[in-house]
Amino acid sequence: MKRYSVTLRDIERAVVRKTGTNRNLFSSVRRNFELEPRDFTPERTTVWSFKSRGGWATHSGDYRGNWSPFIPRNLLLRYSNPGDLVLDPFCGGGTTPVEAKLLGRRCIARDIVPAAVETTLRNLSFSVPPQMALGHDSLRIYEPVVQVGDARELTGIADSSVDLVCTHPPYSDIVHYSDGIEGDISFHPLDSFLVDMECVAKECFRVLKPGKHCAILIGDMRKNKRVVPLGFMTIQRFLEQGFVLRDLIIKRQHNCRTTGYWYSSSVRYNFLLLAQEYLPIFLKPDDKTTPMMSTETAECTCRRLSLDELEHPAALECKTTWVFDSANYERLLLGNIVARYGGLHTLAIDAAHSCYDTSCHGADAADPEQFDMVYIRLPVRHQVDAYVVELLRRIENCVRQFGHVVIRASDYRVGDLTVCPALEVWQLLGPTFRIRELIVVVCSDPDLSSTRPEELAIAHEYLLVFQKDMPK
Numbered sequence: 001m002k003r004y005s006v007t008l009r010d011i012e013r014a015v016v017r018k019t020g021t022n023r024n025l026f027s028s029v030r031r032n033f034e035l036e037p038r039d040f041t042p043e044r045t046t047v048w049s050f051k052s053r054g055g056w057a058t059h060s061g062d063y064r065g066n067w068s069p070f071i072p073r074n075l076l077l078r079y080s081n082p083g084d085l086v087l088d089p090f091c092g093g094g095t096t097p098v099e100a101k102l103l104g105r106r107c108i109a110r111d112i113v114p115a116a117v118e119t120t121l122r123n124l125s126f127s128v129p130p131q132m133a134l135g136h137d138s139l140r141i142y143e144p145v146v147q148v149g150d151a152r153e154l155t156g157i158a159d160s161s162v163d164l165v166c167t168h169p170p171y172s173d174i175v176h177y178s179d180g181i182e183g184d185i186s187f188h189p190l191d192s193f194l195v196d197m198e199c200v201a202k203e204c205f206r207v208l209k210p211g212k213h214c215a216i217l218i219g220d221m222r223k224n225k226r227v228v229p230l231g232f233m234t235i236q237r238f239l240e241q242g243f244v245l246r247d248l249i250i251k252r253q254h255n256c257r258t259t260g261y262w263y264s265s266s267v268r269y270n271f272l273l274l275a276q277e278y279l280p281i282f283l284k285p286d287d288k289t290t291p292m293m294s295t296e297t298a299e300c301t302c303r304r305l306s307l308d309e310l311e312h313p314a315a316l317e318c319k320t321t322w323v324f325d326s327a328n329y330e331r332l333l334l335g336n337i338v339a340r341y342g343g344l345h346t347l348a349i350d351a352a353h354s355c356y357d358t359s360c361h362g363a364d365a366a367d368p369e370q371f372d373m374v375y376i377r378l379p380v381r382h383q384v385d386a387y388v389v390e391l392l393r394r395i396e397n398c399v400r401q402f403g404h405v406v407i408r409a410s411d412y413r414v415g416d417l418t419v420c421p422a423l424e425v426w427q428l429l430g431p432t433f434r435i436r437e438l439i440v441v442v443c444s445d446p447d448l449s450s451t452r453p454e455e456l457a458i459a460h461e462y463l464l465v466f467q468k469d470m471p472k
Contacts, residue, residue: 035102043074045459047442049252058123063093065175067168067217072099075166079213080105082139084163089151094120096166097144104139110149112183120146150183152199157207165204165214171230197234201241210286213246219277227438231278232423243282245418248411250440250460251277252321266318270340275319276440290415311335323442333441341404341465343372350377370400377408384424392428399468410461422462429466439463
């Protein structure tokens with residue numbers, strides 16, 4: 001492509017000019033004989049992975065950036081009931097309204113791009129035989145209401161009238177979905193996009209019934225070789241509008257090449273391929289919602305991390321999602337961290353053991369000991385409080401120039417809600433540190449025995465990697 005001065009963005013613009021939206025020119029609406037997936041089993045953990053995107057009914061991958069139909073199917077079955085009203089304000093090619101129709105949910109589907117609305121209407125042009133009704137004799141099928149509309153202003157939708165918001169917005173200006181029509185936020189850079197998402201969150205909160213849920217799929221970006229945590233930024237905008245966090249699901253991506261050129265480049269230049277998206281499930285509080293409280297205290301130990309106790313992995317992880325089995329989890333996790341970001345002098349602070357007073361090996365001394373990497377495992381089931389803030393403040397002086405701080409944090413539940421300390425931690429380090437990577441570590445064989453059937457078992461945690469930059 002470079003030889004002929006044609007970029008992927010040039011091709012994208014040509015496709016949008018031709019079709020009115022970003023889609024595959026060589027595909028058409030699929031009408032499959034099957035109206036539901038074979039051997040479907042609802043997800044039971046917070047890590048969702050679909051190697052096959054799903055091709056039942058009219059689902060296809062012709063609309064660029066649309067989500068797998070397995071996602072709205074799981075969301076509709078878990079967070080709504082037959083006859084409920086579902087809203088998708090970024091309907092794109094119509095994946096959510098198609099699933100709503102198949103599962104007997106009423107649906108309002110909107111998109112700012114008229115060509116996307118036309119695509120959705122074509123994808124909805126099928127009938128569900130009454131005798132099928134997907135195994136439910138009394139299931140009523142509703143035709144979704146599909147309209148051109150701006151997600152930032154949900155005109156015509158009454159306050160507290162929607163049972164579930166289920167949507168997949170653009171990721172800032174990574175992919176353009178129109179030829180620049182007014183109101184298309186896929187053309188907006190990061191700062192403007194986040195303002196847009198504040199408006200979207202406010203409107204979703206307005207139209208949603210108390211005690212009901214809002215689910216969005218959002219991913220990170222990369223700029224100047226560093227991750228831009230767009231997922232966490234967007235989640236924070238929704239929380240600021242009054243939502244609370246019910247679940248935080250990680251959706252794994254399988255379109256990342258991890259062999260050959262991409263693997264060698266990942267190791268040589270020490271970067272990771274983005275391999276996950278975030279699927280927060282927000283709850284609009286009602287009178288039954290219990291405020292989240294945590295009274296547990298932090299207890300830490302501080303020690304040097306000996307390289308002798310670590311085994312260098314045979315092959316380094318090269319994506320931002322690391323998947324290990326329970327037997328090798330700790331060994332491979334620490335081995336990859338040290339191999340990528342550590343050095344001869346690594347300090348480990350573990351919050352799972354006896355009391356530690358945050359002194360950090362003389363961090364407040366005039367000439368504190370310097371480390372290539374400081375690895376911190378935050379207290380489990382402990383909110384980010386003054387203790388953690390003070391701990392992070394003190395370790396800043398212990399890191400060499402261009403050294404790293406790696407913070408390990410885990411989600412946990414308080415009642416029916418989820419606490420995600422990583423949402424706060426990534427902004428706490430001082431101005432000399434910048435976030436470099438946001439890694440999700442997944443246990444491939446989690447223990448489900450202690451998880452209630454109505455809950456998703458938390459099967460992931462986070463590694464937030466910061467690098468100390470040269471002072472300006």
